[in-house]
Amino acid sequence: MSPDTNEPRDCCAVRTMEAGSPPSACAGAAASNWRVGAAPSECGVEARPSDPPDRVSRVSRRRFASIAAGAAAGFLLTGCGPRRLKEMDRDRLRQAIGEMERKYAAQYGTAVSVSDAQAIPGVEFAYALDISRCIGCRRCVYGCVEENNQSRDPQVHWIRVLEMEKDKGVDLSEADPYYEPKAVPEEGHFYVPVQCQQCRNAPCTKVCPTGATWTEPDGIVVIDYDWCVGCRYCMAACPYGARHFNWGAPTIPEGQLNTDTHYLGNRPRPGGVVEKCTFCIQRTRAGRYPACVEVCPVGARKFGNLLDPGSEIRYIMEHKRVLVLKEELNTVPKFFYFYAT
Amino acid sequence: MMWRRAAWQTGVLCSMVGAAIIAGGVGSQSPAPSPQAPPAAPAEEHVEVPPPPFTDGIFPCSSCHAGMPVNRARRELTDFHADIVLTHDEEHRWCLDCHDAENRDQLHLASGAPVPFDESYMLCGQCHGEKLRDWRAGVHGRRAGQWNGHKTYLLCAHCHNPHEPRFKPVEPMPAPARPSRPGAHDAEGRR
Numbered sequence: 456m457s458p459d460t461n462e463p464r465d466c467c468a469v470r471t472m473e474a475g476s477p478p479s480a481c482a483g484a485a486a487s488n489w490r491v492g493a494a495p496s497e498c499g500v501e502a503r504p505s506d507p508p509d510r511v512s513r514v515s516r517r518r519f520a521s522i523a524a525g526a527a528a529g530f531l532l533t534g535c536g537p538r539r540l541k542e543m544d545r546d547r548l549r550q551a552i553g554e555m556e557r558k559y560a561a562q563y564g565t566a567v568s569v570s571d572a573q574a575i576p577g578v579e580f581a582y583a584l585d586i587s588r589c590i591g592c593r594r595c596v597y598g599c600v601e602e603n604n605q606s607r608d609p610q611v612h613w614i615r616v617l618e619m620e621k622d623k624g625v626d627l628s629e630a631d632p633y634y635e636p637k638a639v640p641e642e643g644h645f646y647v648p649v650q651c652q653q654c655r656n657a658p659c660t661k662v663c664p665t666g667a668t669w670t671e672p673d674g675i676v677v678i679d680y681d682w683c684v685g686c687r688y689c690m691a692a693c694p695y696g697a698r699h700f701n702w703g704a705p706t707i708p709e710g711q712l713n714t715d716t717h718y719l720g721n722r723p724r725p726g727g728v729v730e731k732c733t734f735c736i737q738r739t740r741a742g743r744y745p746a747c748v749e750v751c752p753v754g755a756r757k758f759g760n761l762l763d764p765g766s767e768i769r770y771i772m773e774h775k776r777v778l779v780l781k782e783e784l785n786t787v788p789k790f791f792y793f794y795a796t
Numbered sequence: 797m798m799w800r801r802a803a804w805q806t807g808v809l810c811s812m813v814g815a816a817i818i819a820g821g822v823g824s825q826s827p828a829p830s831p832q833a834p835p836a837a838p839a840e841e842h843v844e845v846p847p848p849p850f851t852d853g854i855f856p857c858s859s860c861h862a863g864m865p866v867n868r869a870r871r872e873l874t875d876f877h878a879d880i881v882l883t884h885d886e887e888h889r890w891c892l893d894c895h896d897a898e899n900r901d902q903l904h905l906a907s908g909a910p911v912p913f914d915e916s917y918m919l920c921g922q923c924h925g926e927k928l929r930d931w932r933a934g935v936h937g938r939r940a941g942q943w944n945g946h947k948t949y950l951l952c953a954h955c956h957n958p959h960e961p962r963f964k965p966v967e968p969m970p971a972p973a974r975p976s977r978p979g980a981h982d983a984e985g986r987r
Contacts, residue, residue, distance in 0.1 A: 592967075632972060635968070636968070638967055770933040
């Protein structure tokens with residue numbers, strides 16, 4: 456709506472209220488009316504020159520309030536407007552995913568598939584990592600980067616491998632993520648890779664002011680990247696440093712985009728949102744192992760369904776010495792560490 | 797246990813094993829068992845694995861050894877196999893403790909029972925029983941396939957050289973970038 460079209464009609468009550476203001480201010484006020492669903496021509500109250508100014512303003516205010524209330528009610532009842540991915544019905548979700556696919560195809564010049572696979576009933580995912588086997592080679596870190604379309608620059612790593620001293624045991628205050636020897640494992644050291652612990656009692660989902668992060672029925676804590684406002688409260692709440700803020704839109708070298716994506720997982724993120732490990736939701740909901748499990752050269756990473764008594768994860772729970780990080784915080788992780796020997 | 801269920805099918809199919817799995821190293825589907833096949837007899841004995849990791853052109857061993865006399869003396873090998881360094885309980889072990897002198901194309905257990913190369917885990921499991929148990933459960937070693945379906949295992953020898961089984965150190969991939977901020981101290985405390 457341009458100021459020119461409003462100027463000659465001079466019908467809007469708002470205009471009359473601000474009779475003394477210059478035309479530009481009037482145009483701005485009139486233009487703002489569309490937000491509550493009232494076009495200037497529908498304002499209804501003709502401002503007669505003989506009307507006392509107070510009467511005009513009283514009527515218009517009531518009128519304005521009723522229009523606003525009607526619009527708000529309509530907004531709520533018809534369910535129009537943006538929605539969290541979590542709240543969408545399947546049809547709406549498919550529509551949103553179709554839009555994502557078209558957007559990514561145009562952006563990256565290649566067909567990108569965005570899966571909407573839902574949680575498999577009777578499945579609760581859990582992960583176990585063998586501290587006695589991990590050699591700290593960081594293959595998992597870079598396997599994850601490639602699988603999950605993490606930004607190369609600025610660098611985002613969902614997995615961080617901590618080097619610890621055998622003399623001190625699992626002591627996070629003595630851990631070094633920046634170790635860079637010629638060869639690993641280093642004498643007298645062991646390695647503890649840390650990624651999202653997929654807590655049952657997740658502090659991150661509780662603090663999110665927009666409800667953009669939640670726990671799925673299969674136990675994966677996910678983020679709606681379109682609903683995240685980037686406030687990073689969740690990063691402050693996470694005791695494992697497992698959430699990462701991408702300061703820019705992900706830069707992915709041409710041809711290295713993983714086009715097999717999931718709408719709650721590794722689809723390309725916009726800049727300025729928080730992201731993290733999702734147990735490779737795009738793979739695990741299709742029955743595959745997470746990328747870090749497959750890439751680990753020593754087989755230290757184990758994954759499976761906690762509700763299946765025959766799964767390897769249950770075997771570990773029942774036969775091995777198992778621990779979780781920062782147990783005292785009662786976050787109840789579904790990411791376990793164990794000693795196989 | 798999961799592996800037992802899988803092993804039921806696997807035992808039936810063990811004749812098809814070799815070709816089916818190896819493509820890409822990641823088996824994705826479990827083929828349906830044939831209705832005519834007899835029930836798998838030694839279900840616990842067979843685990844589906846890719847073919848053993850032989851050096852190119854070295855198998856079958858009998859192609860060279862067939863006409864050779866058997867020399868059972870412990871000695872340093874100089875003519876052939878000189879590249880093999882035995883650092884695996886070498887004080888007590890010798891080639892013919894595992895390799896079969898009568899049939900060069902297979903191994904044998906301590907009892908003398910023959911074991912084909914694609915079941916060499918039986919041989920390893922004689923001493924490393926707890927590893928074998930974990931491996932069968934999918935806890936020792938790498939696994940590929942599907943967490944809720946068909947899985948492929950690797951033989952011990954795919955990861956561990958049976959003659960020197962301890963892993964060699966590897967070069968780590970690059971460390972993550974340190975967070976940078978103007979005026980920040982680096983690791984040595986410099987600005």
